[in-house]
Every structure is written in C-alpha cells, then in structure tokens.
Amino acid sequence: MTMIALRGAIEIGLIYGLVALALYISYRTLDIADLTVDGTFALGAATTAVCTVAGHPVLGLFAAMGAGVLAGFVTAILQTKLKVQSILAGIITMTALYSINIIVMGNRSNLPMAKNDTLFTLIPEFAGDYTRLIVIAAVIALVCVITVLFFRTPLGLSVRATGDNRDMVSASSINPAFTTTVGLCAANAVVGLAGALFAQYQKVGDSTSGTGTVVIGLASLIIGEVLLGRRSVVRGVIGAIVGAIIYRIIIAAALSASISASNLKLVSAIIVAVAISYPAIKEQLDLHKMRKAAKVK
Amino acid sequence: MSKMLVLDQVCKTFNPGSVNEKVVLTDLSLELEKGDFVTIIGGNGTGKSTLFNAVSGNFYVDSGRVELDGQDITFLKDYQRANQIGRLFQDPLKGTAPNMTIEENLSLAYMRNTKGALRFGISAKERELFRQRLAMLDLGLEDRMKSKVGLLSGGQRQALTLLMATLVTPKLLLLDEHTAALDPATAEKVLNITKKIVEENGLTCMMITHNIGDALSLGNRTIMMDSGKIILDISGEERSQMTVPKLLEMFHQKSNKALDNDRILLAK
Numbered sequence: 001m002t003m004i005a006l007r008g009a010i011e012i013g014l015i016y017g018l019v020a021l022a023l024y025i026s027y028r029t030l031d032i033a034d035l036t037v038d039g040t041f042a043l044g045a046a047t048t049a050v051c052t053v054a055g056h057p058v059l060g061l062f063a064a065m066g067a068g069v070l071a072g073f074v075t076a077i078l079q080t081k082l083k084v085q086s087i088l089a090g091i092i093t094m095t096a097l098y099s100i101n102i103i104v105m106g107n108r109s110n111l112p113m114a115k116n117d118t119l120f121t122l123i124p125e126f127a128g129d130y131t132r133l134i135v136i137a138a139v140i141a142l143v144c145v146i147t148v149l150f151f152r153t154p155l156g157l158s159v160r161a162t163g164d165n166r167d168m169v170s171a172s173s174i175n176p177a178f179t180t181t182v183g184l185c186a187a188n189a190v191v192g193l194a195g196a197l198f199a200q201y202q203k204v205g206d207s208t209s210g211t212g213t214v215v216i217g218l219a220s221l222i223i224g225e226v227l228l229g230r231r232s233v234v235r236g237v238i239g240a241i242v243g244a245i246i247y248r249i250i251i252a253a254a255l256s257a258s259i260s261a262s263n264l265k266l267v268s269a270i271i272v273a274v275a276i277s278y279p280a281i282k283e284q285l286d287l288h289k290m291r292k293a294a295k296v297k
Numbered sequence: 298m299s300k301m302l303v304l305d306q307v308c309k310t311f312n313p314g315s316v317n318e319k320v321v322l323t324d325l326s327l328e329l330e331k332g333d334f335v336t337i338i339g340g341n342g343t344g345k346s347t348l349f350n351a352v353s354g355n356f357y358v359d360s361g362r363v364e365l366d367g368q369d370i371t372f373l374k375d376y377q378r379a380n381q382i383g384r385l386f387q388d389p390l391k392g393t394a395p396n397m398t399i400e401e402n403l404s405l406a407y408m409r410n411t412k413g414a415l416r417f418g419i420s421a422k423e424r425e426l427f428r429q430r431l432a433m434l435d436l437g438l439e440d441r442m443k444s445k446v447g448l449l450s451g452g453q454r455q456a457l458t459l460l461m462a463t464l465v466t467p468k469l470l471l472l473d474e475h476t477a478a479l480d481p482a483t484a485e486k487v488l489n490i491t492k493k494i495v496e497e498n499g500l501t502c503m504m505i506t507h508n509i510g511d512a513l514s515l516g517n518r519t520i521m522m523d524s525g526k527i528i529l530d531i532s533g534e535e536r537s538q539m540t541v542p543k544l545l546e547m548f549h550q551k552s553n554k555a556l557d558n559d560r561i562l563l564a565k
Contacts, residue, residue: 158409168391
C-alpha cells in the first residue's frame, strides 16, 4: 500500500469513525439497532451539498447535523409514541429518506461541489499534504470530547441507564421515551455530520452514499471493542474511531490486493457477522472440546 | 393527621370483554395516614401487586381515584409519580443498572432531587453523601463506589435499590416481596435495613409479604387481600392481640376456602 493510499484510508476512516461513534450511542448505549443511519448519512451529504453550492460549506456541516437530529427525531417518535418496533421504525425513516434526499438536492440524485469552496479548500495548506488529515482529525476529536462530556451530564447518564435498565430510569422519575429520543437525535446528528464531511471530501453529495453505512459502522465499532474493550465510555468512544480507521485500512489493503470494489460490501458483511457471532461460535467449540475430553476419559 | 394515600373505589379489569377477562381490583378503597407502615398479605393472584401497580401508575385504573398527599395522581404517568413514590420488586436485578457504577446508579436516583441537565460528573458533595448512605448499609459498598453494579450479589443489589428508592425521601415506599428472592440471612439483613430506613425517615410504607410472622411484627397495620378486595384490616389493639395461627384461621373464614397456598403455610 502506498503512503497516499494509507493517508486516504485514515482520512476516510476518521470520517466513518463518526458513524461508529453514533452506533456506540444508539446500538451500544441505548441498545437500539437504529437503521435510520443509512438514510441520515446521505441526508447529511445532500444537505451539506446544497449549502456548499450556495457558498456556505461550514454552515453546511451544522445544517447536516440539524437534518440528522430531525431524522433521529422521526424514528424516535415512531418507536416511543406510535409504538412501532425499533428496527422497523428505523427502516421506515430510512426508506422515506431515499426520496427526501433527492428532493433536498432539487430532484437530482447527486450534486457536485467541484467548483465550490469546501471546508477542505477554505483552510490554507498549513501542513502540506497532511492538512486535510489534520482538519478531519480535529473535527472528530472535538466531537469525541463533546460525546464523552455529554455522557457525564445527568442527561447523558440517564441515556446510558435507558439502555441498561429502562424500568430503573422511570423509577428515577425520568421519562425513558425522552431519553431514547435524545439519544437517537444525538446519534443521527453525528451521522449527519459524517455524511457531510464525506460529501465535502468527495466533492459530491450523493443520494446513494449512505447504502451499507450501518454495517460498516457496526464492523468498525466491533473491531474497536475487540481491541480496546468496553469498560468505560472513553474506551468505547476511542475504540469506535480506532476501529473505523483499521476497518478502512483493511479495505484499502483488500483493494490493493485487487479485490474488486463491488465485493467490498460482502467483505464488510462477513466481518460483521463473524465478529458479532464470535462469542457464540467460541462457546460451541469449547463445548465440543469438553465433550470430546469427557469421552476420552 | 393528614392522609398520605387515598384509594377511592378503585376498579381494574384486565382484558375486558375477552375470554381472559379478569377482574383484579373491585371497588377497592384504602386510606393511609402519614407515617403508616402497612403490611399486606394474601394468596397469589389476589391483587396485591396490582394494587401497587395502580398506585405507582403502571396502568390507569378503570374507575376510582388515587390521591397522594392531597394531590390527585389518577392520571399521572408512572415516571411522573416516581418522583414521590419509591418501589422495590422481588427481583433484585430490577432496580439497578448493571453496567453502570454504584455511584452512577445513586446519582441517577438522586436526580429526582436535582434538576438541571448541564453538570459534568458527580460533585464531591454528592459523592460524600452517597458514601455516608452506603456506609449505613454496613455491606462495605462505600469502598466500591466505582464498581459496576452487575458485580454485586442479589442481596447487595436489593440493599442498594432500597437506598436508591429512599435517597430522596419519597412520600410513599412500596415494597413488593423485596426479600423473597434472597437467602434467609440476607433477607433478614435487608429487612433490618428496611426497618431502619423507614423509621429514621418516618416513611409511609406498604409492604407485601408472604411471611405472616413478619406481617404482624413489622409496621403498625396489616391488611389481607382476596379476589381484589381488602378482606381484613387490623391495627392498634386488635393487631397486637393477633397471632399467626389466629390470622391463618381468619384467612380461612374470610376467604371461605382452604389455604391452597404452600408459601403462606410454610411461612408460619
């Protein structure tokens, strides 16, 4: 792998680290498999593209986060107020977003920003080729710090408790529907930002850019957990980012080993399936060994 | 004295209109004075836990009124009532978040008192308060405040839940067989802690138990339930004269059926 390819992998990895971070909030903390993410990623891309073309790339990042909050809010209302199952609620919002993303970009499926200033062209090249990497890393570090601090506030603690023991949250006189909503909005805001950064990085807002994002995010999250464990929030957050970078490096290595780009989703799916089922498979194998040992005696 | 809890002709039927229709509370009326400690006995399925559910708001009652300290709470949601009502269940795992530390759990319970979402972490003052309260349990938990609650035993978790439910003094404490899942020694310990906390804070309290001895020795009033009704309500002189065999005899007469509940028989 060339240095340029490695740097690119780390840059994209950092951006997708935000998706893994969002899944840390929704999947790991709230214990909700939120499939809105695929739609929200593209929504972030579409929103930021519209703003960037209008000459406001930085505003576009915040707008993408706002759009993400709205998407998360819709999913949250569907499951808390209207009692739609959580996975289905995410699928419904994601499906609606396919159309909405195209509407946002003015009835087109992609919106190029090649001729416009983006976050990355606005900032002068203070560190040569590494400028872009440093800018992305700074944004991601900021989001991580905010996330860790949020989980230390009373509201953040309540969000964590909601995924851990919902009954106990209502027993503490906190509405679990409210904490679920806060968690989903926060997670989708982060995903929206990831989509926006990705779009500005690629210089195009693409309505299909979100497809498969959930699986990539999950794979990254799990790689991070395998490496750093799940003991604390700080480890979880850092693990998500590190996992995403490693995932991207694996993908880059796969690409340079001439696995075709269209097969990458298959590779991602296999990584996730193996990583999630690993404890169950190990248990089966151990049991098999124990039985064998017992027979020999 | 002022009434702390008033249940006025409360009715509840589950699955009305279907083959599974079950009337669980029939015109149930009950009044608790401030500082009352009421023990509740009765066979399985007689409506004891349903009574607690009606009070703590797990469902809305079909008819009737629920009043807490003069405030009509009939249509308040469970989490809104939880501000003033603490509750413990038989299952010691139900009241705590296993993946969070002891102090984080306590901090959540303490939120009933502290409003305002923008504070970071747990203040030194709060931590000191938690440490003092934990020390009262005499289980050594005050030195393990950063341990995850999932690592504690059932008895330790139930004691912690009790502490959490009373950390901000509730107007009413509901104990639903909260020692039934613990071994006898631990159960006694948790019961003693319960007594201590209730007495020290002058709490108004209702406790469901299958131990008739406990039912008579604890608190100042005992009620017996059957088929969603209160069939016996004794306090004062009448209660101090009561013995376990007499109470069992009464159970026979009032409910007009043989005692088919092993747990009550064995609890003598």
